[in-house]
Amino acid sequence: MTVPLEKVSEAARVAEPGEGISVDELRLASRNHAMPMEMLREDVTPVGLHYVLAHYDLPAVDRDTWTLAIGGCVRTPVTVGFEELTSMPARTVRVTLECAGNGRATLSPRPVSQPWLNGAVGTADWTGVPLNDLLERAAPTDDAVDVVFAGADHGFERGVEQDYERGLSMADATSGDLLVAYAMNGEPLPVQHGYPVRLVVPGWYGMAHVKWLQTVTVIDGPFEGYQNKAYRLRQQADEVGVPVTRMEPRALLMPPGHPDFMTRDRIARPGPVTLRGRAWSGWAPVERVEVSTDDGTTWTDARLEADAGRWAWREFSAAWDALPGEHRLRVRAHDAGGRVQGDVPAWSRGGFANNGDQPVTLYVLDE
Amino acid sequence: MTVPLEKVSEAARVAEPGEGISVDELRLASRNHAMPMEMLREDVTPVGLHYVLAHYDLPAVDRDTWTLAIGGCVRTPVTVGFEELTSMPARTVRVTLECAGNGRATLSPRPVSQPWLNGAVGTADWTGVPLNDLLERAAPTDDAVDVVFAGADHGFERGVEQDYERGLSMADATSGDLLVAYAMNGEPLPVQHGYPVRLVVPGWYGMAHVKWLQTVTVIDGPFEGYQNKAYRLRQQADEVGVPVTRMEPRALLMPPGHPDFMTRDRIARPGPVTLRGRAWSGWAPVERVEVSTDDGTTWTDARLEADAGRWAWREFSAAWDALPGEHRLRVRAHDAGGRVQGDVPAWSRGGFANNGDQPVTLYVLDE
Numbered sequence: 264m265t266v267p268l269e270k271v272s273e274a275a276r277v278a279e280p281g282e283g284i285s286v287d288e289l290r291l292a293s294r295n296h297a298m299p300m301e302m303l304r305e306d307v308t309p310v311g312l313h314y315v316l317a318h319y320d321l322p323a324v325d326r327d328t329w330t331l332a333i334g335g336c337v338r339t340p341v342t343v344g345f346e347e348l349t350s351m352p353a354r355t356v357r358v359t360l361e362c363a364g365n366g367r368a369t370l371s372p373r374p375v376s377q378p379w380l381n382g383a384v385g386t387a388d389w390t391g392v393p394l395n396d397l398l399e400r401a402a403p404t405d406d407a408v409d410v411v412f413a414g415a416d417h418g419f420e421r422g423v424e425q426d427y428e429r430g431l432s433m434a435d436a437t438s439g440d441l442l443v444a445y446a447m448n449g450e451p452l453p454v455q456h457g458y459p460v461r462l463v464v465p466g467w468y469g470m471a472h473v474k475w476l477q478t479v480t481v482i483d484g485p486f487e488g489y490q491n492k493a494y495r496l497r498q499q500a501d502e503v504g505v506p507v508t509r510m511e512p513r514a515l516l517m518p519p520g521h522p523d524f525m526t527r528d529r530i531a532r533p534g535p536v537t538l539r540g541r542a543w544s545g546w547a548p549v550e551r552v553e554v555s556t557d558d559g560t561t562w563t564d565a566r567l568e569a570d571a572g573r574w575a576w577r578e579f580s581a582a583w584d585a586l587p588g589e590h591r592l593r594v595r596a597h598d599a600g601g602r603v604q605g606d607v608p609a610w611s612r613g614g615f616a617n618n619g620d621q622p623v624t625l626y627v628l629d630e
Numbered sequence: 631m632t633v634p635l636e637k638v639s640e641a642a643r644v645a646e647p648g649e650g651i652s653v654d655e656l657r658l659a660s661r662n663h664a665m666p667m668e669m670l671r672e673d674v675t676p677v678g679l680h681y682v683l684a685h686y687d688l689p690a691v692d693r694d695t696w697t698l699a700i701g702g703c704v705r706t707p708v709t710v711g712f713e714e715l716t717s718m719p720a721r722t723v724r725v726t727l728e729c730a731g732n733g734r735a736t737l738s739p740r741p742v743s744q745p746w747l748n749g750a751v752g753t754a755d756w757t758g759v760p761l762n763d764l765l766e767r768a769a770p771t772d773d774a775v776d777v778v779f780a781g782a783d784h785g786f787e788r789g790v791e792q793d794y795e796r797g798l799s800m801a802d803a804t805s806g807d808l809l810v811a812y813a814m815n816g817e818p819l820p821v822q823h824g825y826p827v828r829l830v831v832p833g834w835y836g837m838a839h840v841k842w843l844q845t846v847t848v849i850d851g852p853f854e855g856y857q858n859k860a861y862r863l864r865q866q867a868d869e870v871g872v873p874v875t876r877m878e879p880r881a882l883l884m885p886p887g888h889p890d891f892m893t894r895d896r897i898a899r900p901g902p903v904t905l906r907g908r909a910w911s912g913w914a915p916v917e918r919v920e921v922s923t924d925d926g927t928t929w930t931d932a933r934l935e936a937d938a939g940r941w942a943w944r945e946f947s948a949a950w951d952a953l954p955g956e957h958r959l960r961v962r963a964h965d966a967g968g969r970v971q972g973d974v975p976a977w978s979r980g981g982f983a984n985n986g987d988q989p990v991t992l993y994v995l996d997e
């Protein structure tokens with residue numbers, strides 16, 4: 264019996280009006296998890312609570328036989344094993360990492376894919392070897408245009424069988440910020456974050472941070488692999504679209520009070536509340552965060568806490584006197600490049616880079 | 631303005647026919663995650679991939695000021711700090727732990743709560759002090775009936791404000807199997823698994839394994855707190871119901887082949903395949919696992935691998951020659967007590983203890 268692959272692996276689609284979350288989407292949501300919002304209390308997201316998105320199965324890679332091969336348009340192809348990699352000069356960088364599809368399930372109409380609400384983010388201290396140090400050893404030739412990073416994860420997507428592969432331009436790949444990382448918060452990478460080695464591209468959405476990294480290939484033209492075509496902003500399926508790259512500014516509020524189990528709405532008692540959260544932008548430092556306690560009718564500036572480094576989120580806080588009633592809390596970030604978080608999520612067919620805000624409903628009881 | 635609590639924290643309900651997963655359910659699914667099925671390859675579930683369910687926010691507990699108070703109907707109330715607890719004789723036990731609601735979202739009609747598919751399970755090595763050693767120091771009085779375990783997690787549920795609390799009978803609490811655990815796989819507990827200390831009740835569904843444990847209170851009557859009333863098997867909302875206790879037998883198959891990103895269906899090429907998985911029961915040891923590759927029309931016995939201890943899942947395997955076409959794979963477990971996994975999930979309003987099976991759709995390509 265012949266199985267047509269397109270029966271199994273269908274084209275992308277947008278949900279019908281009023282269509283509830285499908286079982287396909289739920290299957291993705293049950294394996295790829297968000298950061299619980301109360302973890303905004305932590306500078307560094309604890310192990311197992313950083314958001315995770317893997318397109319395919321988490322591969323089992325043996326660190327002792329693992330190698331990273333750097334080849335293609337280079338003068339000296341280089342292959343390093345784990346021991347050699349970890350003996351090279353290393354750097355540790357605190358990086359906030361967000362999925363390009365964060366907020367997708369809040370869009371209308373809803374792109375049918377991993378149904379993120381707002382929590383597809385996390386911050387970790389990544390330790391690794393600067394990618395430039397490895398590329399310099401390989402010495403790209405003058406015709407180098409793009410660099411392709413391939414992971415060990417393998418699957419099917421919209422009819423295409425593939426290892427997960429992403430390309431970056433030579434300029435982006437050699438910015439000096441990229442790490443070939445082998446530790447997360449001082450420990451070996453958890454399997455779901457790319458054990459034993461992944462790429463970290465500070466400031467970029469997660470799709471560029473290739474996990475289970477195995478090969479780095481310099482090519483003499485633009486990379487036209489599946490993932491570089493998929494992660495684009497499009498209004499229609501047949502558009503070429505605009506590549507998704509750096510993280511748009513976004514602020515998240517640590518929800519005050521206590522949750523209701525089912526609705527996850529928040530309940531508190533009257534009195535002073537410190538509204539706290541974190542904000543980030545991959546384009547420029549966060550320079551302002553506003554807070555609204557009346558669903559965006561009025562806004563006040565939050566206080567920004569100490570800068571935690573260019574690639575880490577920045578904590579903010581604002582004092583508020585919570586009176587009995589129902590409140591709708593919102594926050595929005597501005598970066599130094601003039602980008603402002605939109606309070607209506609920008610829509611695209613993939614649901615990417617929509618930096619809509621995260622309204623928090625808080626009920627303050629009478630006493 | 632007065633907010634009626636029942637507006638925020640509603641009664642439990644069952645989904646309408648054809649009703650998609652709601653945003654409320656998705657909010658739960660985005661924070662409480664399942665074990666990815668490929669992790670059935672591991673004896674012990676890696677950190678961050680064991681299933682997690684927390685009813686409320688993950689509390690921030692300071693280990694240096696944390697205490698466990700054992701009181702109520704005891705001759706000698708006992709309070710221990712973390713240092714004292716970890717200096718007592720300890721035991722390490724490998725325990726498979728499953729959420730009572732595992733499989734809930736596969737039921738029809740669907741109980742509206744955490745929408746688990748099949749992966750709300752995991753196995754860990756838990757290290758801790760036998761609960762009996764602590765109870766013996768406190769010396770329960772002769773009128774002791776139940777023991778109540780309370781965590782630091784606080785929230786609202788179906789209109790009731792509460793710390794998470796669960797009661798066990800004195801007989802169940804003093805079985806000798808229970809641990810007051812402070813390490814998971816040799817490391818301090820991750821915050822989402824109860825840091826710094828949780829209860830482990832081998833063989834029981836997760837609702838009994840109270841996380842962020844703070845007090846153990848012996849009482850002279852049956853515990854009638856919220857959670858002991860909630861975790862019951864009922865067909866109608868107004869029934870008293872039957873308490874949910876030990877895990878029913880269940881087998882899970884590690885899906886062969888590679889996934890499609892969106893449908894999570896599996897795709898493979900023709901040839902020999904080893905079907906592998908794990909099975910467990912809280913009632914009695916697993917003594918048989920059957921495998922079907924034709925959607926349950928015919929079944930063959932899988933080979934059982936070595937027993938990994940009374941409370942750990944047991945690995946099984948079966949050889950199969952995969953021919954081109956669409957296949958529906960199923961597995962089912964039998965335990966030594968005569969319990970057999972049902973292939974139609976047992977329905978209850980809470981969706982608890984339904985040990986329905988997990989059909990895996992596999993497409994084998996022509997080559």
